Amino acid sequence: MSEKKTSGWLATIKDLRVLLVIVLVIIALAAIFVPMGDRGDSMTNLQFGLDLDGGSWIQLEFQAEVVTIGAGADVNDVAAKMGEALDCTVVPIDQYHLEVQTKATEEELRAAVTAAGATFISYENGVGTTTAETVKRILESKVNSLGTNDVKVNTLTNPNGVAQYVRVEMAGVDMQTAQEIVGKQGLFEIRIVTTGNETAHVLYGDSVASVQNPTQNPAGSNNWGVGFNLNNDGAKALQQACIQYGATTNPQAHNLNMYLDGVEVYSAPLSNDLAIQIATHTVNSLYAGTGSGEEGHQQAQELEIHLRAGALPVQVEIAGSGSTSAALGEYFKIVCLIAGIAALAAVAVMVYLRYRVAEIVLPMIATNMAEIIILLGIAVFIQQLDIAAIAALIAVLGTGIDQLVIITDEVVHEGKVPSPTLYLKRLTRALAIIMTSAATVIIAMFPLIVMDLSTLKGFAIISILGILIGVLITRPAYGKIVMDIMAK
Amino acid sequence: MELPRYDINKYDPKRMMLIPFLIFLVAAAIVGFTFVNTGMPVTPGIDFAGGTAVTIHTTDTKEQIQAFYTGYPLTSIDEGVGSAGYYIKFGPMSNEEMMKFNEETIAKYPDASIDQIGASFGATLQSQALIALLFAFIGMAVVVFIAFRKLVPAATVVFAGIADITITAGVMNVLGIELSLATTAALLMLIGYSVDSNILLTSKVLKRQGKLTDKMAGAFHTGFIMTTTTLAAIVAMLVVALIGQVPTLYNIAAVLVIGLICDMIFTWAFNAGVLRLYMEKEEGKKQPANNKPKIKGTKS
Numbered sequence: 178m179s180e181k182k183t184s185g186w187l188a189t190i191k192d193l194r195v196l197l198v199i200v201l202v203i204i205a206l207a208a209i210f211v212p213m214g215d216r217g218d219s220m221t222n223l224q225f226g227l228d229l230d231g232g233s234w235i236q237l238e239f240q241a242e243v244v245t246i247g248a249g250a251d252v253n254d255v256a257a258k259m260g261e262a263l264d265c266t267v268v269p270i271d272q273y274h275l276e277v278q279t280k281a282t283e284e285e286l287r288a289a290v291t292a293a294g295a296t297f298i299s300y301e302n303g304v305g306t307t308t309a310e311t312v313k314r315i316l317e318s319k320v321n322s323l324g325t326n327d328v329k330v331n332t333l334t335n336p337n338g339v340a341q342y343v344r345v346e347m348a349g350v351d352m353q354t355a356q357e358i359v360g361k362q363g364l365f366e367i368r369i370v371t372t373g374n375e376t377a378h379v380l381y382g383d384s385v386a387s388v389q390n391p392t393q394n395p396a397g398s399n400n401w402g403v404g405f406n407l408n409n410d411g412a413k414a415l416q417q418a419c420i421q422y423g424a425t426t427n428p429q430a431h432n433l434n435m436y437l438d439g440v441e442v443y444s445a446p447l448s449n450d451l452a453i454q455i456a457t458h459t460v461n462s463l464y465a466g467t468g469s470g471e472e473g474h475q476q477a478q479e480l481e482i483h484l485r486a487g488a489l490p491v492q493v494e495i496a497g498s499g500s501t502s503a504a505l506g507e508y509f510k511i512v513c514l515i516a517g518i519a520a521l522a523a524v525a526v527m528v529y530l531r532y533r534v535a536e537i538v539l540p541m542i543a544t545n546m547a548e549i550i551i552l553l554g555i556a557v558f559i560q561q562l563d564i565a566a567i568a569a570l571i572a573v574l575g576t577g578i579d580q581l582v583i584i585t586d587e588v589v590h591e592g593k594v595p596s597p598t599l600y601l602k603r604l605t606r607a608l609a610i611i612m613t614s615a616a617t618v619i620i621a622m623f624p625l626i627v628m629d630l631s632t633l634k635g636f637a638i639i640s641i642l643g644i645l646i647g648v649l650i651t652r653p654a655y656g657k658i659v660m661d662i663m664a665k
Numbered sequence: 666m667e668l669p670r671y672d673i674n675k676y677d678p679k680r681m682m683l684i685p686f687l688i689f690l691v692a693a694a695i696v697g698f699t700f701v702n703t704g705m706p707v708t709p710g711i712d713f714a715g716g717t718a719v720t721i722h723t724t725d726t727k728e729q730i731q732a733f734y735t736g737y738p739l740t741s742i743d744e745g746v747g748s749a750g751y752y753i754k755f756g757p758m759s760n761e762e763m764m765k766f767n768e769e770t771i772a773k774y775p776d777a778s779i780d781q782i783g784a785s786f787g788a789t790l791q792s793q794a795l796i797a798l799l800f801a802f803i804g805m806a807v808v809v810f811i812a813f814r815k816l817v818p819a820a821t822v823v824f825a826g827i828a829d830i831t832i833t834a835g836v837m838n839v840l841g842i843e844l845s846l847a848t849t850a851a852l853l854m855l856i857g858y859s860v861d862s863n864i865l866l867t868s869k870v871l872k873r874q875g876k877l878t879d880k881m882a883g884a885f886h887t888g889f890i891m892t893t894t895t896l897a898a899i900v901a902m903l904v905v906a907l908i909g910q911v912p913t914l915y916n917i918a919a920v921l922v923i924g925l926i927c928d929m930i931f932t933w934a935f936n937a938g939v940l941r942l943y944m945e946k947e948e949g950k951k952q953p954a955n956n957k958p959k960i961k962g963t964k965s
Binding site for chain 1: 720722760764767768771775776777778779780781782783785786787789793796797800801802804805807808809812846847849850851853854856857858860861864865868869872873883886887890891892893894895896897898899900901902904905906909911913914917918921
């Protein structure tokens with residue numbers, strides 16, 4: 178809003194509504210342009226989506242099912258029996274839900290549940306939240322081992338708490354590299370301390386048959402650790418090594434060390450119980466304690482990932498993927514910027530053709546721009562801009578101008594502004610129309626936010642935000658400005 | 666700005682309603698036909714049907730690209746208007762085929778953008794998009810009914826919204842614009858847009874004092890400027906995106922442009938026609954109704 182030296186203008190600016198817009202625009206500009214955090218060589222703090230910044234995304238589908246059973250059955254018992262019947266790991270999620278860690282048909286699941294003595298109610302493709310979180314952590318640790326890249330891993334969980342997909346987004350990485358990273362497995366090895374700093378090989382990750390989620394042992398003690406199972410060969414190798422190097426008689430001197438890709442990730446002696454046990458027979462089921470409290474819990478989570486050596490607890494298949502090169506992203510960015518400027522210019526021309534008076538046209542365009550700037554300022558913190566979000570931004574620009582037209586026409590009748598009371602009545606009427614149509618757009622867009630249909634979420638968030646900013650902040654201010662202008 | 670010489674009060678309301686309604690019927694037939702064939706109201710693109718899309722910028726000709734991709738299930742090549750950009754689509758491929766495809770494409774066109782969606786993921790997206798569309802309509806209807814609380818005007822606004830989306834979907838089928846995540850978003854946006862001008866018209870006619878013809882003309886005046894201004898913004902976006910060959914952007918823009926044009930027809934012909942008939946009837950009812958209290962008044 179251009180400043181003129183008349184007292185009328187000063188009064189207008191001092192109006193709370195107008196002042197709020199000016200302050201917000203300044204804050205938004207600061208949020209966009211003042212350097213903060215790590216923004217690379219970008220000129221702004223705006224976050225862009227992969228289609229504008231360059232990078233790859235891969236969406237993986239869990240090859241697993243979540244089964245709902247009827248009340249009355251012991252869920253642990255059912256899980257064990259189903260696991261045998263289906264020849265896979267079955268984990269109880271809660272009293273009524275079980276996670277079957279393989280792809281199965283409804284008939285197979287129904288038969289397994291019935292055979293285990295429970296009633297089959299329904300099933301859904303996907304995994305429970307615990308497994309989804311584990312997968313997320315594993316993928317994050319894999320991708321982060323790459324170093325500086327900007328990575329996002331999101332599980333897509335439906336309202337029932339079942340996650341069917343996990344989506345990995347890697348900025349600045351091409352598709353082939355992305356697929357390699359996600360598919361890559363590390364080399365896990367257990368070695369035993371022989372004398373001093375010397376160690377000897379015991380077994381590799383292929384001997385680890387299964388790994389559990391972190392648990393407390395004993396339950397509720399806040400002492401954390403990870404249980405894991407060795408196959409028979411692995412158990413035999415461990416027993417031989419322990420006996421050979423004397424870990425059964427003097428465990429404290431012969432730690433078991435775990436390595437991932439040659440880096441030590443865990444080291445602890447056998448417990449006294451285990452040392453006695455292992456001297457006489459092989460032990461398949463082991464538990465690696467990591468300590469107490471939050472720290473112990475975190476270490477247990479990390480150890481779980483290491484034990485899996487980057488392998489996911491559930492099989493996954495690539496459901497979709499996409500990549501944009503940095504150069505193409507840069508080009509798209511420029512086109513989007515031009516499209517935005519062209520849209521703003523088109524709006525300005527149309528408004529000018531209609532109203533012809535600078536006193537109306539300038540505030541209108543200024544209000545519209547203020548709306549976009551505030552919107553971008555908020556987006557810095559909550560939403561990355563992809564191409565769909567830019568389209569939403571331009572659409573917001575369109576609806577914004579729509580509603581300013583409604584206000585202008587309602588308030589300014591034949592070029593005259595009525596008395597303040599009548600004016601207020603008209604402004605309220607205009608805002609009522611605007612509120613109704615804003616409410617419909619928000620309602621129409623809302624399902625997209627909840628459903629998390631990848632790129633559409635950004636579109637919906639930008640649309641809704643833009644409308645809210647317009648309705649609550651910029652349009653009331655515009656109403657005030659127009660009144661003051663026309664009063665003169 | 667010169668307004669077009671459309672006098673909203675001049676034409677017979679029934680005729681005003683008839684033409685848009687016929688367009689709606691034709692569109693509904695097209696959409697129904699597509700639905701029977703594809704399971705979606707508009708021919709689904711790779712987002713919903715599964716498949717692969719590649720965006721490249723190259724000086725190669727269409728024929729050269731076609732030759733390069735022999736052996737792959739190439740379905741179409743779209744050209745940009747002036748930027749040597751291509752948008753190439755492929756049918757479903759196996760995982761191994763896909764790996765090879767990625768490798769070869771990146772080797773030949775290092776700056777290519779490749780998107781692929783598996784058939785089952787596409788099916789998930791499809792059902793979610795349909796649910797989103799359904800919820801959006803229900804939500805819109807609820808808001809409109811709460812706002813107007815009168816059956817005929819509210820139902821008309823809701824119907825105008827449905828008709829707007831249906832006709833837009835029909836035109837998309839005719840023009841060959843596929844239903845993608847982006848165009849679904851645009852259709853949802855249209856639900857909001859289409860009620861915009863309808864709400865303006867209905868509010869002005871129902872909630873204001875004054876002569877019906879004045880209110881109609883006033884609403885049309887505002888509404889027409891309003892929609893054409895939005896249209897100007899979106900057309901600008903469409904032109905830039907078409908020249909620059911940014912598919913997501915021009916698809917969204919194209920759908921919005923079609924929808925806004927449908928919206929103008931439906932608001933200012935169909936809805937205006939219904940409202941005129943409705944108001945004339947209401948006026949007719951009011952006459953005797955207004956007399957009653959007067960009679961009572963003389964009694965007391």
